[in-house]
Amino acid sequence: MTNWDDTRARAALQRMFEAAVRSADPHTILKDHLPEVPTGRVVVVGAGKSAAVMAAALEEAWPAVPMQGLVVTRYGHAVQTARIEVIEASHPVPDAAGERAAARILDSVQGLTTDDLVIALISGGGSALMPLAAEGLTLADKQAVNRALLACGATINEMNIVRRHLSAIKGGRLAAAAHPARVVTLAISDVPGDDPAAIASGPTVPDPSSFHDARAIVARYSIDLPAPVRAHLDAAEDESPKPGDPRLARAEYRMIATPLMALQAAAREAEALGLTPLILGDALEGEACEAGTLLAGIARSVAAHGQPLRAPAVLLSGGETTVTLGGAQGAGGRNGETLLGLAVSLAGHPGIWALMADTDGIDGSESNAGAVVAPNTLASSRGAGIDPIAALMAHRSHDVFQAVGDLVVTGPTLTNVNDFRAVIVGDLAGPA
The missing domain is CATH 3.40.50.10180 (Glycerate kinase, MOFRL-like N-terminal domain)
Incomplete structure (x- = not known):
């Protein structure tokens, strides 16, 4: 078993996202229907x-x-x-x-x-x-x-x-x-x-x-x-x-x-990369921050107990969360907010990485598709002078991921099968 480091995890997340988007390319799928x-x-x-x-x-x-x-x-x-x-x-x-x-x-x-x-x-x-x-x-x-x-x-x-x-x-x-x-x-x-x-x-x-x-x-x-x-x-x-x-x-x-077809394509890519995929669902809804907290809890269970599956694994999900602004101006989108909610809940937990992005290439109010979280995201944010918890409360996830250089920018993908979320839990025990 190969240990999962930052470079490998980020590359795997990118490949799974690209596989999901590629599965919905009209140039390859429309003619069959x-x-x-x-x-x-x-x-x-x-x-x-x-x-x-x-x-x-x-x-x-x-x-x-x-x-x-x-x-x-x-x-x-x-x-x-x-x-x-x-x-x-x-x-x-x-x-x-x-x-x-x-x-x-x-x-x-x-x-x-x-x-x-x-x-x-x-x-x-x-x-x-x-x-x-x-x-x-x-x-x-x-x-x-x-x-x-x-x-x-x-x-x-x-x-x-x-x-x-x-x-x-x-x-x-x-x-x-x-x-x-x-x-x-x-x-x-x-x-x-x-x-x-x-x-x-x-x-x-x-x-x-x-x-x-x-x-x-x-x-x-x-x-x-x-x-x-x-x-x-x-x-x-x-x-x-x-x-x-x-x-x-x-x-x-x-x-x-459909979103499920995209998640299934990402799951196949995950298996090729040596990860065990688990599709949690293609229709997850609810407040973005709360969804991030929930996903963090499942990831911690995988890391600590090997449940509901053993690491190295990836938790895949789709759907459309909600950001209730409550009068705040906000900067970012529902994927950024879900991702920041996950990062705050994980509190720098080692060996867990995540990518969340809109498959159309635009997440909310800014020009990025989404972002990536790594074990050092919160520390890097604070080092850049941004309090990630305050940013989450103000619905300004974009500020955090821009400051740490972890925005995912694709431009318009010209397709749209809703949001894509992947949370990798690496082999925390190191190589076998």
Whole structure:
């Protein structure tokens, strides 16, 4: 058995993260999920951080098939395409470019026939990128709601229930507008549980939630809504299409990449590196700092007792934690905060390293994907003049990892299967 040192552990963490991201590359996976070419038109629509690269992969897979349409992606995520137009817009707070793109997407599926095919390319971020407000609401209303949702501590599923009930395109409305054409959605999941209704707020699938559910979430988190938004939710008119709606009878949903698939790819890489992997789950939620404390406790159990598995091992998990700012400005994202919570709980425990990052390449408010923790992280932070516990309380994890030089910077990966977390517990007893 080979002892795990800092260099080896960091390299292993990087390789596992890269394997997870690579498993969700549309250029390699999308072609295996395409339907047969229709006798009628092919109209392509889409939204999300991966929408542009998915469009490029579709063009590669069907080089001789006439197609038209447009997709909207985040600023900086566009790629070159020949037949499908790519538009960039703002995320996570929507802007006018996204609003215009959503209106054009909705218009592009009108007037189709049963011979036509709509391919919807859906990935994480699509909800904010298609901010087409319901009648009577404005983009400013949607922006205010988005900011409030991002700061209140609601889960991504809860956020999307509210969003679906303020939208003219989400919650199955896009597929309903395309009726009677066949609609095939190719989706990359970024949400815990892979619920199609939650990915980009489900523009092509039935919405099982209701206005009542949306109002309950607003009340639960005491969200301050603009008056027109509150009036819209109270009126509860124009409910979203529900399961069994005949307009969605020809809508199919194909999941081409998921958080679990990414974790399984990382697990295979771990085994090749001499680590025993344990996938704790692909849908871990809750407050980021508390999740970090929980993961630290499991890592300490592995180190001290060989439970639930023996070192050298790696604990893998995915999902989406929550950072409740409570009025703080913050600097960093949920992965940085989870990671700093783990580091504070470990208190410099020897032989434990971790990497946590968003697979889309951007963690929260800064430009890094995530960061790395090592046994010396807290000491290095204090040596740089930053109190890591104070930084954690102020939601400023970015300050710590920037100061110690342990930010993970990838740039946009052009895919998104939610957060990736890996905690290595090395062979603390040294070589056998």
